[in-house]
Amino acid sequence: MFLLSLHLADDALILGHRNSEWTGHGPNLEQDIAISNIALDQIGQARNFYQYAAELYNANKDAYTKTFSSPAFHQVIGPIDEDDLAYLRDAKEFRNHLMVELKKGDWAVTITRQFFMSLYQQLLYSDLQYSADKRLAAISEKSLKEVHYHVRWSGEWVIRLGDGTEESHRRMETAIDQLWPYVGELFIPADFQLEAAASGQLKNPEYYREPWLEKTAAAFDQAGLAMPALNWYQKGGKLGIHTEHLGYLLAEMQYLQRSHPGAQW
Amino acid sequence: MEKQATINLEQQFQDRVDQDIRIEPKDWMPEKYRQTLIRQISQHAHSEIVGMLPEGNWITRAPSLRRKATLIAKVQDEAGHGLYLYSAAETLGISRAEMIDQLHTGKAKYSSIFNYPTLTWADIGAIGWLVDGAAIMNQVPLCRTSYGPYARAMVRICKEESFHQRQGFEILLTLSRGTEAQKAMCQDAINRWWWPSIMMFGPADDASPHTAQSMKWKIKRFTNDELRQKFVDICAEQVKILGMQLPDSELKWNPETGHHDFGKINWEEFWQVISGNGPCNKERIAARVKAHEEGAWVREAATAFASKQAQKQSAAVA
Numbered sequence: 001m002f003l004l005s006l007h008l009a010d011d012a013l014i015l016g017h018r019n020s021e022w023t024g025h026g027p028n029l030e031q032d033i034a035i036s037n038i039a040l041d042q043i044g045q046a047r048n049f050y051q052y053a054a055e056l057y058n059a060n061k062d063a064y065t066k067t068f069s070s071p072a073f074h075q076v077i078g079p080i081d082e083d084d085l086a087y088l089r090d091a092k093e094f095r096n097h098l099m100v101e102l103k104k105g106d107w108a109v110t111i112t113r114q115f116f117m118s119l120y121q122q123l124l125y126s127d128l129q130y131s132a133d134k135r136l137a138a139i140s141e142k143s144l145k146e147v148h149y150h151v152r153w154s155g156e157w158v159i160r161l162g163d164g165t166e167e168s169h170r171r172m173e174t175a176i177d178q179l180w181p182y183v184g185e186l187f188i189p190a191d192f193q194l195e196a197a198a199s200g201q202l203k204n205p206e207y208y209r210e211p212w213l214e215k216t217a218a219a220f221d222q223a224g225l226a227m228p229a230l231n232w233y234q235k236g237g238k239l240g241i242h243t244e245h246l247g248y249l250l251a252e253m254q255y256l257q258r259s260h261p262g263a264q265w
Numbered sequence: 266m267e268k269q270a271t272i273n274l275e276q277q278f279q280d281r282v283d284q285d286i287r288i289e290p291k292d293w294m295p296e297k298y299r300q301t302l303i304r305q306i307s308q309h310a311h312s313e314i315v316g317m318l319p320e321g322n323w324i325t326r327a328p329s330l331r332r333k334a335t336l337i338a339k340v341q342d343e344a345g346h347g348l349y350l351y352s353a354a355e356t357l358g359i360s361r362a363e364m365i366d367q368l369h370t371g372k373a374k375y376s377s378i379f380n381y382p383t384l385t386w387a388d389i390g391a392i393g394w395l396v397d398g399a400a401i402m403n404q405v406p407l408c409r410t411s412y413g414p415y416a417r418a419m420v421r422i423c424k425e426e427s428f429h430q431r432q433g434f435e436i437l438l439t440l441s442r443g444t445e446a447q448k449a450m451c452q453d454a455i456n457r458w459w460w461p462s463i464m465m466f467g468p469a470d471d472a473s474p475h476t477a478q479s480m481k482w483k484i485k486r487f488t489n490d491e492l493r494q495k496f497v498d499i500c501a502e503q504v505k506i507l508g509m510q511l512p513d514s515e516l517k518w519n520p521e522t523g524h525h526d527f528g529k530i531n532w533e534e535f536w537q538v539i540s541g542n543g544p545c546n547k548e549r550i551a552a553r554v555k556a557h558e559e560g561a562w563v564r565e566a567a568t569a570f571a572s573k574q575a576q577k578q579s580a581a582v583a
Contacts, residue, residue: 017325020333023340024321025552027560029314029348036341043334050330083329107563163573164566171562256328256386263444265328265386 001133002056002064003192009049010096016042018104027107041146048139050082068093072258087257091247092240099182101246108161108171112179115154119215120186121147123208131201155219162223172225184233282483287413290356298482302412303357307364310350312376313343315549319383328386339429346422353414369554378461380543387440387454393433395462401426402496411483441507456512464535466493494524501525
């Protein structure tokens with residue numbers, strides 16, 4: 001459960017961080033507010049999952065301590081908290097999907113990624129809210145309410161941009177081409193997901209592939225966008241093998257915590 | 266005859282203002298009143314929008330998840346304030362697009378304070394405490410300003426601003442109780458933001474040409490110097506809680522006036538920054554123009570989609 005909670009937190013934080021790069025720079029004020037709101041929801045979800053992961057870690061430190069090799073992380077005295085997990089781990093210790101760490105790109109990339117991830121989170125949390133693990137169930141139930149809105153908002157934008165102008169249609173096609181190779185990873189189980197599946201806490205993520213494709217195809221159909229034909233996918237995020245982008249994101253995000261070890265903010 | 270009618274209207278208008286009856290969008294108003302309000306409200310809206318940039322600068326580097334979330338929420342609030350204010354100005358017969366164009370071409374001004382850089386995390390605290398603090402001092406009287414839509418927008422804005430100010434102070438308080446490096450960071454930010462903050466009240470009364478007319482119309486209810494003095498008095502006390510100092514060797518309590526005396530403001534710097542020579546003037550406008558231009562295709566797509574939908578609907582009805 002520790003790695004699963006950490007993985008869910010990492011996805012939410014990194015995607016939230018990327019979306020927050022729009023704050024102050026959105027295409028208009030209304031959408032600046034909307035994307036910032038989604039960033040806030042995701043950072044809130046990340047905090048809940050990190051807090052749970054930190055509790056599990058503290059309760060069974062001997063079992064988990066070797067999970068991380070970052071020296072900064074091991075300098076923490078006493079129990080760890082959400083910020084130690086977010087700010088003191090190195091890139092290879094993050095377990096988010098590759099898709100969330102890619103650069104924010106233009107509005108089409110941001111929207112398409114949000115739609116892909118929100119659909120996935122919607123399917124996942126809809127099941128996880130009934131998990132035997134009460135904490136994961138509670139966080140998922142709470143997050144799901146937000147994710148329903150994210151799916152609706154991003155789905156409406158997929159249709160609006162797909163069926164807007166020639167330029168917006170073309171940009172959507174480019175965004176889909178760019179992101180599609182990262183879709184497959186969502187449905188390829190990592191060991192910690194298989195373990196959780198074996199103990200009945202979680203469905204094997206493969207299970208979500210078909211419903212996800214179905215919902216995506218429905219939105220694309222309305223938007224006049226074609227489903228890509230692709231069967232080769234990039235993967236590795238859940239094992240800690242990331243794209244080049246994550247290192248830069250973390251360097252920026254973590255620098256203040258790292259340069260003032262042990263300080264309170 | 267016509268001239269007489271206008272004089273009567275002006276008298277009626279002034280009577281309403283004197284009786285503290287709110288002026289509403291459809292009421293007759295002197296053209297100069299309308300223009301003054303458009304200038305002031307749009308400047309205020311632009312200040313909110315440009316103000317998102319120096320603070321947004323620290324969102325991706327905020328030192329904890331809680332601080333990151335709070336900062337996003339704060340900058341998002343500012344976008345909301347911009348929206349209310351643009352809407353209030355639109356009731357006076359100018360469109361948001363026109364106002365944004367005036368900002369981008371330099372025709373309209375925004376608060377000069379946002380032309381200063383945010384160099385450390387402590388700046389986010391100092392902006393909350395000092396810049397939002399000065400803004401509140403200016404804005405609370407505007408909740409009673411004579412123009413209805415502006416006054417109502419300000420009521421909502423002031424509530425959120427005072428929340429922001431407390432958050433900013435709390436950031437500084439945490440730093441002031443932290444490591445030596447954090448304390449130094451805190452003092453350094455106060456040193457850099459103090460003087461620009463007290464300049465936010467605008468030129469001294471004897472150099473403020475619009476004040477008398479704005480007071481008569483009750484757009485403004487206190488003079489620049491009155492508000493500035495009030496702000497200095499409050500901050501001089503609050504800084505003690507932080508265990509920090511305001512960077513003014515002449516600042517001291519004067520029992521005779523019942524106020525703090527303070528040093529001379531560098532008005533040369535004030536006018537230089539206003540006229541475009543602040544450290545970040547060009548960057549701030551460039552960032553706004555970039556966001557606007559890069560968003561153009563998105564806005565066009567939304568408009569095109571909406572009109573397609575409207576056509577489909579009317580075809581379905583027919």
